[in-house]
Amino acid sequence: MVLILVLGAIMTTFDMTVVNVAISRLSQDFGAPLATVQWVASGYSLALGAMIPVTAWATGRFGATRLYLTAIGLFTAGSVLAGAAWNIESLIVFRVLQGLGGGMIMPVGMTILLRAAAPDRLGRMMSTLGLAVLVGPLTGPVVGGWLVDEVSWRWMFFINLPIGAMVILLAARLFPRDTPQARRPLDVPGLLMLSPGLAALIYGVTTGGERHDFGSAGVIVPIVVGSLMIAGFVARAMTTRNPLIDLALFRNRSFASATGTLVLFAAGYFGSMILLPLYYQVVRGESATMAGLLGITGALASGTAMQIGGRLVDKFAPGKIVLTGITLAAAGFALFTGALAADTPYWVLMVALAVIGAGGGTTMMPTMTAATRGLSHDEAPAASTTVNLINTMSAAVGTAVVSVLLTNAMAERVSGPAAPAGDLGTPISAETRASVAPALADAFQYTYGWALALIVLSLIPALFLPRHRPAEQANDPAG
Template sequence: MSNERPGEQEGPDAIASRDTPRPAGRGAMTIALVLVLGSIMVSLDMTVVNVAIAHLSADFDAPLATIQWVATGYSLALGAVIPLSAWAIGRFGAKRLYLGAIGLFAAGSMLAGLAWNIESLVAFRVVQGLAGGLVMPVGMTILIRAAHPDRLGRLMSTLGLAILVGPMAGPVLGGWLIDEVSWRWMFFINLPIGVVVIALASRIFAPDGARDPRPLDVPGALLLSPGLAALIYGVTSGGEHGDFARPAVLVPLVAGGALIAAFVGRAVTARYPLLDLRPFRDRAFATATGTMSLFAVGYFGSMLLLPLYFQVVRGESATMAGLLGVPMALASGTVMQFAGRLADKVSPGRTVPVTIAVSATGFALFAHQLSADASYWGLGAALLLVGAGGGATMMPLMTAATRRMPHDQAPAASTTLNLINTTVAAVGTAVASVLLSAAMAARVPVAGEGGLQALHGLAPDARAAVAPGLAEAFQHTYVWAVAFVVLAIVPALFLPRRDDGRPGRGAGQRDEPEPRPETGTEPASGLAVSAASAETRAS
């Protein structure tokens, strides 16, 4: 029996891809726009729920420790299902899996909107998480396969529109629906979006063609999915309680880390691993993911701090806090469009260290101004720098990581990127929560005794008296965000500064010429889709 790992010889996908032309650029852009709509549905749901926690606690008469499972249950399901996406793509096909995930997410949304108690709401949020965890990695796989590497930056920036719309519109839309309609419409709003996405994707996406019949790595799944769930639960619980030394937090953290380490050991030896780690052999992929991890801890961790500062220190409403965060989201989404196109012409290794420095400068200026009466204009200007630097960093990093992935490794690459983003975002949020809790307890005694709930119960005069101490606590926590973002510059300096631009070079392979088939012009491992793609769009 051969000991060759998958991808070391041509499989069905590679054979199909080498004999078929790439889709036209306009077709790939159409696919990207449909994927944006599906991603917006998921990102909206994640950000809308954040502003509803207090209202859900009142409606269901449940404590915060119980209500937080509306968010935590979603995150756990998200982290548990992402590792299975690469295998599921090979087993069922990317198009079928994407349509199924969107349909399940819409169904889970409808059920969540009909929830009759907190237990049913948490259960239906888990259903949403299981579906939402597939949407981004499967969608990214579809895009990588459809895009020519020379246009991948532009298409990735288009996909990044979801990152703009979700954080910008989610809190504002959620606040309005909660105040004027009902929290249930946070979920019902997904139904018409889901119907439109399914209708468009069914017609536009290419047929799946040949699929990879490799078996499911059951031992790997039993190691990685529970390991990620335990790790995310541990960091979330640690952030909630402000203490990582509690047994209820420490045990899942250690168990999750041990399970993930055991999975890595299996993945490098198994013939058909659940998650193919070969992309890490590629320098661009490894350095891009390392840079992204450090940057995301500071960048996404600060997402928790911003609305809390406006609400807790400045006394603003949830809707107003969402509006005050619009400059950052707007700058991020706008710059992202230019940065993605620039990544097609200039190697991200030349630009990303500079863009990270821009974001770090914005964070430093924001932290420097932070006080109980800081000018919103000054804070907004600093947030513009933060958002611009973030938008010019994330998409070029994703482009650098995936541009040279061969067809058969596209699912593994997209799955790994989304897995890292999900886990690191949870870790960043938990770290920010712990640091903020400790800083507030040291400066405001009432916060140390009763946490944020005690602050909400203060009279206006009492709140004004503790506002300077609270602002100082937020300022101290933002310094850590600056530190993590600055640290991301170190691996960014090792990103490739030159890109040969040739598509489909295998992860970890050297620069030998690619073998070409006798009846075609694409490399055997090129990123392409089946010939039926063009026929589908033409019809």
């Protein structure tokens, strides 16, 4: 059962990373600037986040197995349509459809896992599910880069058809049948405030970067409206009987500390993932395939550390493991950022990426395990929904902000008709690239510095994670 969940999750993580190596090609093929093309990634992430809030309710209403099969089917259909897109607008729309299905896959899968796993084996089971975080980022850039260079970017999406069909077939045969659950009403007002509020906030941030102006009404209005809608959702969730997301979970110190850590760490860690393939292609002139290959060390280190960290968190205090992971990631980001230039040896960057990956793998799954351990059977859907929502939306916000920062940094440092700032699809000659590469590399270095700051800040909530072993935590009412 766990391996089926892993296979389904791989599709979502694969599609979150595979697009990164194709950003430059999509910009060129569709004649669209970075601020528009990045919505192929951000729109997908936002759609994931929009569906996650309703997942806990839908799990109780329709059953975990039935909902999981529906999610895989919707994701697969969206993949086929994305591969058939005829312009950048249609691609973004179909990526959103993909995300609507993908947003339910991880939280429903985690709910199925939480209900099946014994508490003393939760870390091990979560690390197995975390294989998707290894295989997706590891194969996504490489396979995606090869498809972009040698076949067509459309096959980045068509490849999900046989995988999705296999998951549906296996899950339908092997997953436990749904049992009747107590139904609760859907918090429609909460849903109508949270999902659009998040989308409006990200839209405002991204539009500000595209226009290089955060003072216009077209930017300020969606940011303010989005923030007010999110605040309204929080106020409602604290007073209504059946909230869309049960904020009472945050009374648990472990859950609150873990989710606080995820907000900052995921924004910096996943948000920066869009930068690496762009750096290799725009600054160094590498192909999409090579850009994917050069990122393998980080993905491999992340997946390996995740398997180790998931097993350690079943035996040792999660606070100590997570603090170690964040420190490793911060050290890796500092090394990478400090060394980044137009001619930095690739082996230096790959070593730094390995340290970043090791830190990320030692942080993510132990933090998510700390958030969900000790919760009851009835709390599992709400907890998995909340954790996945926070993780996904933090990554979406991070990606949008990083895109804005990079676009503005390139615009400030490079000018003239040959500058790729804001339009990464504009072909430039080797001679022109050599002349602007130092300035472009400086823009990437500046942007990575912001990601490093977020990683360092995540140490603060991580200090409040449990410092005792799992067995002791289970007997501690403070959590």
